[in-house]
Structure formats: C-alpha cells, structure tokens
Amino acid sequence: MEKYSLFVPRLITTEENFAPGHRACVGCGEALAVRHVCKALRKNVIIVNATGCIEIFSSLLPLTSWRVPWIHTLFENVGAVVSGIESAYKARIRKGKIQDRGVKFVGFAGDGGTSDIGLQALSGAMERGHNFLYCCFDNEAYMNTGIQRSSSTPYGAWTTTAPFGKESIGQMTWKKNMPEIVVAHRIPYVATACPSYPFDLMDKVKKGIEVEGPAYLHILSPCPTGWQYPPNLTIKMGLLAVETGMFPLYEVIDGEYRLSFDFPKLKPVQEYMKEQRRFRHLTEDIIEKIQEKVDEEYLKLMEKVR
Amino acid sequence: MTKGRLVGLEGSFAVAEAVRMANVDVISAYPITPQTHIVERLAELIANGELDAEFICVESEHSAMSACVGASAAGARVFTCSASQGLELMHEVLYIPSSMRLPVVAVTANRALSAPLSVWCDHSDAMAIRDIGWIQIFAENNQQAFDLTVCAYRIAEDKKVLFPAMIHIDGFYLSHVVESMILPDEEEVAHFIPDYVHPFVLDPENPVSMGCFGPPFIYPEAKKAQEVDLENTKPKIQETWNEFGEIFGRHYLPVETYKMDDASSALLTMGSSGETAMLAVDEMREEGKAVGLIRLRLWRPFPFKEFREAVKDVELLVVLDRAISFGMGGPVCSEVKSALYDKRKDLNIVGYIGGLGGRDITVEGFKYMINRALAYPEKEEEFEIIGVRE
Amino acid sequence: MSSGKKGWKELEIGCVVTEPGSAASYKTGDWRSEKPVRDNTKCIKCGICYIYCPDMAIKEDEEGYFEADLYYCKGCGICAHECPSGVITMVEEVEEEKEEEEKEKR
Numbered sequence: 001m002e003k004y005s006l007f008v009p010r011l012i013t014t015e016e017n018f019a020p021g022h023r024a025c026v027g028c029g030e031a032l033a034v035r036h037v038c039k040a041l042r043k044n045v046i047i048v049n050a051t052g053c054i055e056i057f058s059s060l061l062p063l064t065s066w067r068v069p070w071i072h073t074l075f076e077n078v079g080a081v082v083s084g085i086e087s088a089y090k091a092r093i094r095k096g097k098i099q100d101r102g103v104k105f106v107g108f109a110g111d112g113g114t115s116d117i118g119l120q121a122l123s124g125a126m127e128r129g130h131n132f133l134y135c136c137f138d139n140e141a142y143m144n145t146g147i148q149r150s151s152s153t154p155y156g157a158w159t160t161t162a163p164f165g166k167e168s169i170g171q172m173t174w175k176k177n178m179p180e181i182v183v184a185h186r187i188p189y190v191a192t193a194c195p196s197y198p199f200d201l202m203d204k205v206k207k208g209i210e211v212e213g214p215a216y217l218h219i220l221s222p223c224p225t226g227w228q229y230p231p232n233l234t235i236k237m238g239l240l241a242v243e244t245g246m247f248p249l250y251e252v253i254d255g256e257y258r259l260s261f262d263f264p265k266l267k268p269v270q271e272y273m274k275e276q277r278r279f280r281h282l283t284e285d286i287i288e289k290i291q292e293k294v295d296e297e298y299l300k301l302m303e304k305v306r
Numbered sequence: 307m308t309k310g311r312l313v314g315l316e317g318s319f320a321v322a323e324a325v326r327m328a329n330v331d332v333i334s335a336y337p338i339t340p341q342t343h344i345v346e347r348l349a350e351l352i353a354n355g356e357l358d359a360e361f362i363c364v365e366s367e368h369s370a371m372s373a374c375v376g377a378s379a380a381g382a383r384v385f386t387c388s389a390s391q392g393l394e395l396m397h398e399v400l401y402i403p404s405s406m407r408l409p410v411v412a413v414t415a416n417r418a419l420s421a422p423l424s425v426w427c428d429h430s431d432a433m434a435i436r437d438i439g440w441i442q443i444f445a446e447n448n449q450q451a452f453d454l455t456v457c458a459y460r461i462a463e464d465k466k467v468l469f470p471a472m473i474h475i476d477g478f479y480l481s482h483v484v485e486s487m488i489l490p491d492e493e494e495v496a497h498f499i500p501d502y503v504h505p506f507v508l509d510p511e512n513p514v515s516m517g518c519f520g521p522p523f524i525y526p527e528a529k530k531a532q533e534v535d536l537e538n539t540k541p542k543i544q545e546t547w548n549e550f551g552e553i554f555g556r557h558y559l560p561v562e563t564y565k566m567d568d569a570s571s572a573l574l575t576m577g578s579s580g581e582t583a584m585l586a587v588d589e590m591r592e593e594g595k596a597v598g599l600i601r602l603r604l605w606r607p608f609p610f611k612e613f614r615e616a617v618k619d620v621e622l623l624v625v626l627d628r629a630i631s632f633g634m635g636g637p638v639c640s641e642v643k644s645a646l647y648d649k650r651k652d653l654n655i656v657g658y659i660g661g662l663g664g665r666d667i668t669v670e671g672f673k674y675m676i677n678r679a680l681a682y683p684e685k686e687e688e689f690e691i692i693g694v695r696e
Numbered sequence: 697m698s699s700g701k702k703g704w705k706e707l708e709i710g711c712v713v714t715e716p717g718s719a720a721s722y723k724t725g726d727w728r729s730e731k732p733v734r735d736n737t738k739c740i741k742c743g744i745c746y747i748y749c750p751d752m753a754i755k756e757d758e759e760g761y762f763e764a765d766l767y768y769c770k771g772c773g774i775c776a777h778e779c780p781s782g783v784i785t786m787v788e789e790v791e792e793e794k795e796e797e798e799k800e801k802r
Contacts, residue, residue, distance in 0.1 A: 010743045103510055
C-alpha cells in the first residue's frame with residue numbers, strides 16, 4: 001500500500017458499478033482491477049469490452065454484472081467499436097439530435113485483445129485521435145481460453161502453448177512493450193498501473209478520461225489460475241512485480257515520462273518469480289538473464305524519466 | 307408520378323446521393339475496388355459541407371463494420387460499403403448486427419474473390435455471406451442502386467425489423483457505368499425516411515448490456531427468435547416498396563417477371579445481367595420461343611411464396627449463377643431447387659454458371675443456355691460453366 | 697437458476713440485458729472452501745480489506761468495521777493476507793448440515 005494512503009479507502013466512493021456475483025476465479029486480480037477502474041469511472045460512461053475473462057465472467061445470459069452501458073462484440077475490435085460509439089455521439093451532438101452530457105468512452109481488453117489480435121484496431125483508433133480511454137488488463141497470457149501464451153507473456157513463463165520441456169524453457173521471447181508502442185502513437189496520456197496500488201490506478205483512470213483524445217492504461221492483473229500461486233497472494237504478486245522492476249509504474253504525459261513509484265533499490269526478480277509455479281522450472285542462469293534484462297530496461301526507463 | 311430530375315450518374319455516385327439524402331450520422335469504410343468511388347464521393351460531400359456526418363477512415367474492413375456496429379448501438383444512422391476481399395475480411399463482424407439487431411445499411415459492389423486476384427464482377431462475395439442473417443437485395447441498374455438504398459434505411463430501422471440490410475450492385479457494370487436516372491427531391495426522400503430510434507441505445511441514462519454470452523441453455527432460443535423475426539421482415543419490405551412506389555413512381559417486388567404470362571421456359575437472373583437477359587428473351591420471342599425471365603431482387607429472406615408463384619406454369623427453368631460453390635455448383639440454382647423440390651417435381655431445372663471474374667454475359671450466352679437446356683433435357687452433369695475456353 | 701430458462705419469445709431483442717447489475721442475484725458464496733473470521737478488537741478501520749476484495753464482498757457497518765458479505769465471498773483470503781492488524785483469519789468452511797449437527801450436539 002502506498003505510504004500516504006492507509007486510510008484513503010474510506011474516501012473512495014462506495015458506488016460499485018461493477019456488481020458482485022460475477023464469476024471470476026477466486027482471488028482474481030483482473031476482477032479487482034475492473035472494480036477499481038469502475039469506481040474511478042463513475043456512471044457517465046459507455047464501456048466496450050473485448051472477448052476474454054472479463055466479458056465471460058461478467059455477462060452470462062440472462063444476467064449482467066454491469067451497472068453502466070456495456071457492449072461486447074468480438075475479440076479484436078474494441079478500438080474500432082469504441083471509435084464508432086465516440087463518433088456517433090460526436091455527430092449526433094453536433095447535429096443537435098442529443099445533448100452533450102460529457103459521456104466518456106472506455107475500452108476494456110486483455111493482453112490478447114490489445115497487443116496481439118486487437119493491435120490493429122487499437123492503433124487505428126489512436127492514430128485517428130478519438131476521445132476515449134483504453135484499459136488493457138494484462139494477465140500475461142490468453143487466460144480465458146486456458147492459459148495460452150500471448151506476446152505479453154514474460155520470458156521463461158510456462159503457458160500451455162509454450163510449455164517448458166526438454167527442448168524448451170517456456171516462453172522464448174521477451175514481453176512485448178505495449179506501453180512503448182502506444183507512446184509511439186504520440187497520444188496525450190499513457191500509463192501503467194496495478195490493482196495492488198489502487199489509488200494510483202484510480203488517479204490514472206481519472207486522468208485518462210479527462211484528457212482530450214486517446215488515453216491508454218496498461219494494468220497488470222495478477223492471475224492465480226494462470227500464474228499458479230495461492231489466491232490470497234494476488235496483491236503481493238502485484239506489489240512484487242512493481243518492486244522488482246518487472247512492471248514499473250509510470251506515466252507518459254504528452255511524451256514526458258514520469259515515474260509513479262521509485263525504489264532506492266529494486267528487489268531481485270527471483271523474489272517475484274519463486275512464488276509462481278509458472279516460473280518454477282527456471283534454472284539459475286535463465287533467472288540471471290531475466291534479471292539482467294529487467295535491470296537494463298529499468299535503466300532505459302529511468303533515462304527517459306530524467 | 308415521377309418526381310425529381312433526370313441525371314446521368316455512376317452507380318457509385320447514385321449510392322452516395324442516397325446516403326447523403328438519408329442524412330447518415332456516421333460513415334466508416336475502407337476503400338476497395340470497385341467500391342472506391344462511393345467512399346470518395348461521400349468524403350467529398352462531407353468535406354464540402356453537403357453532408358454532416360463523421361467519416362471514420364478506418365484501417366481495415368473488419369474495423370469498418372465494427373465501428374458501424376458501435377455507432378448503430380449508440381443510436382446513429384450508419385453506412386459502410388465494401389466488396390470481395392473486404393467483405394470477407396469483415397465476415398465475422400457481419401454476424402453481429404444481425405444477431406444484435408442493429409440496422410446497419412451497407413452496399414456491396416459485387417466482385418470476385420482471390421485467387422487469382424480479380425477486381426471484376428461476380429457474386430462470390432454476396433453468396434459467401436448468405437447464411438449470416440442480413441436482408442440482401444440485388445439492384446439491376448443505377449436507378450435501383452439509389453432507390454433500394456433509400457428504402458433500405460426505412461426498412462432496416464423500422465421497429466418491426468431492426469435487421470442490417472445489404473444492397474448489392476454489380477462491380478463495374480453498375481458502380482462505374484453512367485446511366486440515366488431520376489434523382490428525386492431531397493426533402494421528399496428525407497421525409498420518406500423517419501428518424502432512427504432503437505429501443506435500446508448505449509446511454510448512461512438507461513444502462514443496458516449488449517452482447518452477453520449465451521451457453522447452450524439459451525443459444526437456440528436466441529437463434530429461433532432471430533430467424534422468426536427475419537422471416538417476418540418480408541411484409542415490411544414489401545410495404546416499404548409499395549409506399550416508395552406511390553410517392554416516387556417506381557414499384558419494386560421481391561421477384562420481377564418479364565414476359566412470363568405464356569412462357570413455358572424461363573431464365574432466372576440476379577443483378578445487372580437481368581437487363582441483358584431481357585434482350586435475349588425479346589429475341590427468342592421473335593424466333594417463336596415461349597421464353598420468359600424471372601429476376602430475383604430479394605435474396606434474403608428468400609421470397610419462397612412469390613418465387614413459386616412466378617414459376618408455376620413453366621416446364622423449364624434455366625438458372626444463371628454468377629458464382630460457384632465449389633464442390634456443389636451454383637448457389638442460386640441449389641437454393642432454387644431446394645425451394646421447389648417439394649412443390650414441383652415436374653419442373654426441369656438447369657443450372658449454368660457464367661460471368662465469373664468479370665467475364666461478360668451476352669445475349670448470345672443466354673440464348674445458348676435456353677437452347678442447350680431445351681435440346682438436352684437429360685443432363686449429364688450437375689451444372690455447366692459456360693463461356694470457358696477448352 | 698430458474699431465470700435462465702426463458703422461452704424464445706421472452707428474450708429481449710438482440711438478447712440485450714436491460715436490468716443493470718442483475719448478476720448480483722448469483723450466490724458466489726457457494727464456491728467457498730474457506731471463510732473469513734474477524735476479531736474486530738484488533739481492527740483499526742483502515743478499509744484495506746474493503747478496497748482489495750475482488751468480489752465486492754466486504755461492506756462497512758454502522759460502527760465503521762468491515763464485515764464480509766458471505767453471499768458473495770469466495771474465500772480467496774486476500775483480506776486476511778493484506779490486513780495490517782491481523783484481524784482476519786481464514787477458517788475452513790464446514791458444510792451447513794454438519795454445522796447444524798455440531799451445534800445440536802453441543
């Protein structure tokens with residue numbers, strides 16, 4: 001928990017626009033992240049959701065967990081659908097058919113729906129400059145279909161389509177740096193967040209919806225089922241991911257980098273990885289390789305921050 | 307009572323005029339030959355302030371249809387158009403407006419599918435989407451391209467319909483050929499199409515959830531509801547065409563007949579080849595053959611009743627397909643046989659496939675089909691692809 | 697889940713769900729194998745358990761303490777793990793019938 005915020009939970013709205021009774025796994029970090037985002041969004045929003053964990057656990061017919069307008073269509077088109085909704089409101093307000101009530105447009109997708117199959121639609125929406133907030137809930141694999149690898153899966157992690165074995169160490173490629181790809185689109189607001197730091201996350205959501213133009217929020221969502229750790233450790237996993245530098249929290253506001261939390265010394269990545277069975281097969285030399293890469297990337301980030 | 311002015315317009319520009327007069331709110335489209343003139347003209351109209359709409363220059367056809375879905379769900383009147391590869395790229399998205407009951411109106415400039423790459427006309431792209439649940443209507447000339455697009459808005463957005471509608475115009479033959487046509491008065495057209503009001507719109511004042519997921523205990527019920535409602539759009543389609551006829555003077559039917567009163571043989575066409583077929587029928591009549599022509603305008607939902615009525619007195623039906631369903635034959639011919647099997651075991655149905663990839667269909671070609679079918683009643687093959695060099 | 701068995705005529709057009717948050721009727725509390733037990737004498741009312749519950753299954757009572765909503769609580773144990781004062785312990789969920797038996801025996 002952030003050092004200043006021990007009693008801040010009481011100051012947050014008690015409104016839950018994401019209703020309980022959803023079917024997420026026990027201890028799901030993504031569900032918690034959605035809850036935090038929805039608390040920050042309040043009611044005057046329209047949410048577009050990609051196929052994935054969130055959509056499945058929140059919308060089993062004939063029930064819905066959503067207390068705000070919500071639409072799901074396909075897996076890879078959140079960027080396009082939200083563009084359509086934003087344009088519809090823009091046109092109809094301009095033509096005097098409806099009043100401008102400052103409705104905000106938000107897209108939810110997983111790492112699959114963002115950095116893999118959904119990358120094109122997201123890129124198009126950002127390039128065209130639509131006014132929307134896009135939240136990527138990154139649980140580092142295609143979790144909903146059964147823990148298959150994605151481009152967001154970290155190096156060395158076990159997944160069902162990149163399992164470790166005699167010939168393989170698991171994921172053979174490094175995690176795609178999605179926030180950097182978004183920064184290259186020169187949008188006004190890009191940030192990374194984690195539900196283990198709820199107030200930071202909620203602040204960033206608020207900044208994202210207030211900014212004119214596209215905003216992107218990359219939210220690490222610890223997954224007990226896919227990362228294979230006991231469900232009560234979800235918050236701890238998020239904290240360690242940030243404290244080891246594997247998932248630094250930062251913002252890029254109009255191209256300027258700002259670190260959200262700085263640590264005098266990063267914890268060793270092994271502390272994070274040893275708690276998760278998806279990394280348990282890794283040998284010392286691979287862990288060292290990962291540590292080197294994390295340190296290198298963190299240094300690059302620090303350079304941009306200065 | 308034909309109101310309006312006589313103009314010469316390409317099919318693409320006729321469509322663009324219809325979309326402009328319908329005062330759409332959002333257009334999202336990706337260019338592809340031979341539809342490009344439609345999107346270019348629309349972009350020009352918007353840039354010149356002649357149409358107040360958002361033009362989303364999407365990065366692919368998949369996104370084009372997705373953006374239309376979003377905009378329609380948010381209460382906007384939308385338009386998109388595509389062809390061939392583009393229509394195929396948006397294939398999975400096409401299911402969404404039909405099952406989520408969003409009145410997206412689209413135009414397809416019928417074009418052949420790769421490989422080999424072809425930008426020319428055939429109906430493969432139209433046939434590939436026939437199972438999805440869109441209202442599909444075929445235009446035969448530029449006047450119809452305009453009229454049917456205007457009617458499509460009124461049909462699709464009607465509270466008793468709320469289904470997406472696709473108007474098919476033959477690529478190049480209609481999209482790029484200037485034909486004379488009547489352009490009706492703009493205000494009359496605007497008056498003909500009422501405002502779009504969907505019962506459930508994405509709006510924070512009244513939150514709804516759209517696109518929830520349906521396990522086996524509910525999916526079949528959802529599909530039955532969709533099919534029954536699609537069938538029930540037929541009266542509304544005809545009602546709209548009737549009203550259009552009364553105001554603008556051009557009357558449309560799901561199945562058009564030409565010189566069928568005393569015909570013993572009939573040709574069946576869809577799209578622009580129907581006008582060529584009319585010439586062939588005239589010539590064959592002069593030669594003393596009792597030939598007529600049936601032009602199928604409403605493709606989906608299939609007009610079983612009107613179609614069976616049209617063929618009730620003929621002994622031979624020659625179907626021209628402008629697409630091939632590999633391993634099966636002509637898709638229109640297969641469906642026609644299926645529509646008539648229980649009712650007309652006595653009718654000889656002969657299928658030809660022609661005009662693939664933009665190969666012209668000629669008056670001689672139609673005469674060949676009829677003569678060949680008459681000369682060889684006992685068919686050796688399931689169907690024949692005509693006009694192919696050996 | 698009797699509300700799931702609607703006939704095809706009863707479905708809303710396009711299967712739109714018009715009642716916001718209707719999933720709140722679903723009892724995820726049945727999933728539990730462990731349940732949180734609180735010792736409020738230690739509670740400093742910070743609200744950390746409340747903000748970290750993925751199932752919105754912790755509510756503030758009139759005195760400012762936080763109670764688990766056992767209708768939804770899935771027993772993940774995040775609240776117990778994150779509480780800075782050790783207020784919450786996760787205790788094995790016992791089947792209702794067995795619990796009744798035990799109570800009667802006593």
